[in-house]
Amino acid sequence: MSSASSSDADNTADIPSADIIRLILAHLTESGLHATCATLREETSLGMAGIFPTSKGRLIACAEEGRWGEVLEIIECLDVERYRKNYIDDYCKSKDGAKETVMVTPLEKALALAHEMTVLELADHGEYELAYAALRMCSEMLDKSLPSSNEHDMDDDQDAKDDDGPSGSLGIITSRTGDIERRITALTSMRSTPTNGGGAAFDLPLNYYGPNNQTQQKRRSQISKLLKQHVPQLPLQRLSSLLQQSIKWQCHTGVYPTVQKLFQDEDNLIDENDGGMDNEGKKKKKRKKQATEQKFDLVLGNVDISAGGSKKKHKSKDGEGIPSRPTQTICLGKKSYIESALFLPDGKGLITGSSDGFIEIWGEPITNDSATGLGSMIQTEIHFEKLRTSDLVYQKNDDLMMHDAPVIAMDVSHDGTLLGSTSADGTVCVWKIMDGKLLRKLERAHGGSGGGDKGAAVSCIQFSPDGSKILTGGHDYTCREFGLLASRMLKEFRGHKSYVNCCGYVTITNAVDGKSTSTLAVVTGSADGKVIVWDAKVSEPMREIAPPVPLSSTAALHESQSIVSSKSIHTVLHLHAPPQTMIVVPRSDRAYLMTYTGTILRVFTRDDVQGTEFLAASVSPSNQWLFVAADDGKCVVFDVSSGSVEKIIRSFAEDCSTRSEKASEITGVLHHPHRGMIGGYSNDKGQKRGILTLWK
Template sequence: MAAAPLIASDIGIGSVEIDASDVVRLVLQFLKEHGLSSSAAELERESGVLVNAVEAKGRLVGDVRSGRWDAVLPALASVELPAEAAAAVHEHACYELCDAGEGDVARELLRHKTLQKLRGAEPERFLRLERAVGRAAATGGYGGEAPWPRGETRESRRAAVADDVAGAVGAVAPGRLVSLLGMALRWQAHCGDLRGSGGRRVDVFRGDAGDPLSRKSEEERPPKRAAGAVRLGAGSKPLCCAFAPDGSALITGSSDGFVELWDPASCRLRTDLPYQRDDELLMHDAPVLALAPSLDGTALASGDRDGCLKVWRLATGQCARKFPKAQQQAASAGAEESAVAWSRDGSQLLTASSDGAVRSHGLKSGRTLQQFRGHGGSVSAVAYLRSSGESSDAVVSGSADGTVRVWDPRSAETVSTFSPPKALAKLERRAVADKERAVVAVLQQPGSESKFFVVDKSPTAVLADLRTGVAVAAFSSRDEPAKPPSEAAHALRKPGCDFVAAALSRPRGDYLYCLGEDKVLYCFHVQSAALDRCCPIDDAKDVVGLAVHPHRNVVASFGDGDKLLLWKS
């Protein structure tokens, strides 16, 4: 390939360039791995490009040192070695074939293009080799003075040739084209451009997943009508739920200790997952109170009432790590509160505890790494405060004592303490702050490194900078909605009711959804801090939690019944 063109690709705010010959090498490797040797040979001939790497470099070098030329020479057929290294390999192989009485094989090797190039570059060297091959073919052996320099042995020459090969040959993992396609599909699923396959066929050429949910993320809008229900069955009720990061599953944790994955479109159990199809469900010995999928969607952390934390591989259903006593009894009697959060690099987990402590756990070590103590009540919300300007993310926790704390992840010391009522009083310029209430949610604002939505069991949520302790906006159930509520919402709504749960629309966080004790979902427009609309969620006696789809305008809610309700815009 003459002067291979460069292919430019935008990455973030910059771009990278890819050599077109590298793309050809990916295709060549794929063709050879799938037995399409004729197609690969034609592509090599037409493009002039070789793979120029081997899958097992160590094995190749070992074969050279052991003189296994029947394995070495085919492996080097797709590698473009420097001229001297290539000549040394083929020359030494030829001499060893002569010494082994394989004169006819050596004569065939003498016709190889590498040794023919040696004939033109170093005629005397080639002539010595040709004479040795002739004697071997005639007598069945080498029958002459050793061809390598005086003082060297066969083994030392092999070692020298092996060093030349090791320095010139690159290593490449098998299946690179398929691996890159897999990474691209996972990234598309993570960004919402492609729904997780769930056993479906994906057309990678046209970019079509063959599924109505494989579109780009929708414009964020509040939900306003029912979209289905997930039923757990009699005697079981949902205690927590979360959507997979790619939106392919709604994950539930139940009172009978089961963790299950559901298709959010059909509201049916994901039986395309082998472990669910075979009734080998993810299970705890106690009610499951907290769920947290990893950021890449490959793993799931689940915590139960007995303080046991498990990490599951979602593709296989295997328990990859278990912390039997990650926290004290996770919830006090009648107060089902617990929380789990992943670190940005996926190496650690945070857990909330009823003894007022937050604990971090290392996945590799399987041990508790740090304890953060200072809250005067059970901890109900934990998160990592993600900051690009610092080497590690700070820890954030919300508690039943009515405060939010920011912790140093290394020293476990409190960096700052935030009181929503006091911050709200300053924002509204009131002299007296309301009584502190239990914090139910701490949500980082997308695109901000320090601003969080803090929702407590009061009628007002606040958006605050947790590093400065200053509230910048308030969202109240007392506000009148911009869009007139439906008759059902009007009948249920009690202005000034307390919030019991909250979530942000995704992925941009244009809306803050606060669930009221009156079974109404209050949908606030974040930029204006105005109440946009009220949506009735009236299927259960008490509604206690919700989750938001990462790329669709779909909200899941659950209460004291045996089902979760899905709502869409």
Template sequence: MSSTNTNTMEIESSETYFRPKSQEETTVALNTVESVEAFSSEILQGNWDNVLRIVSQLKIPEKKLMDLYEQIVIELVELREIGTARTLLRQTNPTQLLRDQFPNRYLHLEHVLSRSHFDPKEAYPNGVSKEKRRQIIAQALSSEVTVVAPSRLLTLLGQSLKFQEQQGMLPPDSGYDLFRGTVPVVQAETDDVPTKCYNTIKFPKKQHAECVAFSPNGQYLVTGSMDGFIEIWNYLTAKLRKDLKYQAEDNLMAMESAVLCLGFSKDSEMLASGAQDGKIKVWKIQTGQCLRRYSPAHQGGVTSVCFSPDGTQVLSASFDLTVRLHGLKSGKMLREFRGHTSFVNHASFSLDGTQVMTSSSDGTIKIWDYKTANCLRSFSPHDGTGTMAGAAGLTVNSCIPFPRPNQILVCMKSPTAYLLTMDGEMIRKFISPESATEGAIKDMAAASAPTGGDGMKKEGLGVPMTDFVTTSLSPQAEIVYCLAENSQVHCYYSDNGKLIKSIPVAEGEVISMVAHPFSNVLAVNTVDGRVLLWKA
């Protein structure tokens, strides 16, 4: 047994002595080995590297562990591996317990260690031999372990998963992947319109979710609240995810002010959150650990956050009229995109990651070079006749990449959403069914021109008009969802712009909406403190 291997194994053993990681996570100690006979044979042969490796995963009484470590120290001295014996004696938990509870035995080991030669009679008093000591230890440790058949273990795991389903920690009737530790999400075969509100998340009185987000892998629904808390939910049961240890212990992720935006990394392992005070934090979802703080990232509230495709940078937009790129490793601002003359409401990467797209209350969409931060082009959506919506000062709420090369879906503070090329050319429009004909819309815009586009009259012209708040896409991008200020979601075919159905999704004022990446599910958050979950 080499001194290096023994020392390394002992470090691992000392870390897991009282509570191995697996036992800490489950709070259940399963003292099982593949074979009791093989375990006993390892002790009788003095294969201490293997013995320590096995024992580190077991829950053994303190006294028996002290006996084991005492014997290993003596045998290391006999082999003249003095450095390893000294480390084992002075830096491990069992030997420290031996020193505190049985000081005479500990001093005896120190004496044996300090001798220039090894004397078996001195090391093993009262006529006990090395072989006899090994037999005593083997018998003592073997009595602490059992062998469990694989079928029994699978039964225990099945019962555990069933319990988690009953507690709302896992979706019902889901196939849990024991190797990856996740619930697989079956991709919807065909896109369909969500028509049923199947569950609701309710927030405390005078609180509400300012933003919601689904993770790219479909496992998490996250909300960011006006009180600064960030919570992860089971989107099927509308219950808080208690399988995340920090949430089960009420140690929630939190910002110092209202959370205005959320964004996931592509692998769904990290979450970025932007707050009203201009700060950004990056979190590790599985542990709730804050990996990085940008304090402040902006001089105004953060309106949008997203990760670069490789997950090494965070892109953010703000009320301070800027868009900034931050390094995750360095914690520093890498680039700034300046040019908008009003609030920047949204920023995202193009599908290939080479360009940045920004949407602003100044009525424009700007396309930037990701590496140089140079503005490549700036345009406003129009009706196809050359009349620019931005000329009236209409706010551009968002601009997201459409899953076809060089196409973007644009939502404006108007009753019309647009599918454009990244050069600003019109492909298709999605017009609110509650608005008038295109001619009436232009008449209304003209009538409101003295007060500005966002002051457009909605009464007195005989035609009701409802602006869109945000847009989203179905999993296969066959349907465009447009959430309107009157709390209706209008659903359109993306290939022709025809209306499929309009759904009244809430009674109160709506804030935003997100679509699940794989299932026909929508989450809509409202001012009255609810997140309404709709499915097909």
């Protein structure tokens, strides 16, 4: 009994609860939940065991370039006490069980040098009061971690120890804080004394940045090297990896016998399928499929045995099954074509803008539902082929919203009360959806001298998150922001060399370990083949992104100054999963999943044919599926997470147009906000009439 119990004790590892919290902190940071991470750090008073590789690379670059504010922001989250305890434990073990001693760890030394360099460079830039204030805040750390002079503080092979002699020309040193104060005092005195040479503003006292009169850049490089060497680096996805390894081990040891049996059944089915009769093989393949669809619940610790039995449940995940057949068709009058369309946020209506200037809202409830709320909106069947007149009286009275030119683009405010529309003559209108009243009208929003001169066509529009402003892009190569209260232009984003086809507001999160800062940005896509990310406050470009041109595109190899050198970008879709990403769709045979910094994460290309061009695109509400209409008349459905082609709807263009001789090119694709339903339409003038077909 005693030997068995001692054996169990030897095989048991005590995991400190603080380390579990640190794993959660790292997982929150990696998942982009920086505010939650900061709150947890504040409540537990625990720091992170290290920083991620991207943050470490940024830390080293900032130290090399002297951006010490960012350096201190990155290292602020580190748990120095944990590092110190582990370092001393390892030191005592290496000395054959020596007692704990007072020492300065390499990490403490590197962090102290970074703080010291911050103070010295502040003083060098003339910020004396700020330098003294920063010195007072970190004086205890500097005196504890660094010797009284800087003669040997960069030597990794020599232990830190105090010097009793003078440091250069700065006097007798009693502490590191006193040493820094004397250097700043000498700097202040030197620069306040006029000299005949006129170079006092750039002179430095002897050994100001380090022994042997080191230069500023050399000192930066040395500190950067120390930070690179001693700041711990966190592995990616550590928490999820540990959970996966734990489940595998518990299955192996029989702690979860049901899960173990599940895995064994899968292996047996695979082995049995290697031989046998055809009929028996079909049965075994079916059994294998059901077994692999069974799910293990990590939170509850059990297996959902019925998961493999319901094919319908698996297919309709989150209500976003892939549409396969046309169900409803909206038809306009003869020689009238749909130029733009979108669903209402609640999914109970669909708005179309036509070539003759009419704006119509479709979607009459099939059954009267007395329930209210979002749940009833989703479940109520809508007849999209009929105009919505039950609650929109103005449509019943034929008092429609209307422009004098084709309605090119539309957008609905986040609360679903306002509709913004743009037309080919440069007019922008804002309507109240419930009564159809015109609230604002901006004529020649993108240029025009008045009179008979029409403004440039406005090709895209979006409401700001709070609904107080609208963002528009036009054929004058600009994007403009208008205030609805003042009815005037507030900002102009100028930098594209061709038509602006899409624009939108996004919130970009800049993550620095445990902290995050959010910036409101504007993203525009243009026919010049570029996506520009703008600072929404100052209208200045933050980044210009040009998706790579496929090698099969021969137009731009000789005409670098022409807009044909890059494929026109007609769609930019902003995603919430993965966070801080967008899908850029140019008129080429591929689309790109990118970050707002321009990094390409995934390329979407067809595997059935090459050389086709993507004409329009939309994404499902969960960001699981990407629907792309191609110029060969097919709609390609991509899995966003893997980039693979999940399905191809072959008769998409044929069923979304009324042209007899050949299918028209698709102009737009839209997705229902709650259901697995998509729509497609074309503005091809060769059609008998414009239609919009809904697929389910």
